[in-house]
Amino acid sequence: MDTPYNVVGSARAIASAHPRLAIVSQCWAALLDWQERAQLRQRLSNLNDHELRDIGIARGEIDYVASHRAVDPRGAIYPT
Numbered sequence: 763m764d765t766p767y768n769v770v771g772s773a774r775a776i777a778s779a780h781p782r783l784a785i786v787s788q789c790w791a792a793l794l795d796w797q798e799r800a801q802l803r804q805r806l807s808n809l810n811d812h813e814l815r816d817i818g819i820a821r822g823e824i825d826y827v828a829s830h831r832a833v834d835p836r837g838a839i840y841p842t
Contacts, residue, residue, distance in 0.1 A: 803828040 806814070806824045814820065819827055 799828045799831070802831070 803824060806819070806827065809817075811821060814824075
């Protein structure tokens with residue numbers, strides 16, 4: 763039988779010792795993800811229709827593209 767060991771200072775040991783830290787970490791990650799989506803949405807909105815067409819999206823797809831960064835609107839799926 764294997765015995766799991768927590769290394770002092772490892773993410774697993776810290777998360778199990780401080781469940782509040784895990785919640786704060788998840789909230790921080792969600793905030794950073796939201797900020798990244800907002801920046802992408804703003805950058806795409808600043809492009810004109812010709813530039814958007816060059817990269818293969820329509821103006822009406824900007825929100826979808828910003829929210830689903832791993833999914834290409836043309837059907838290809840990319841890892842995030």
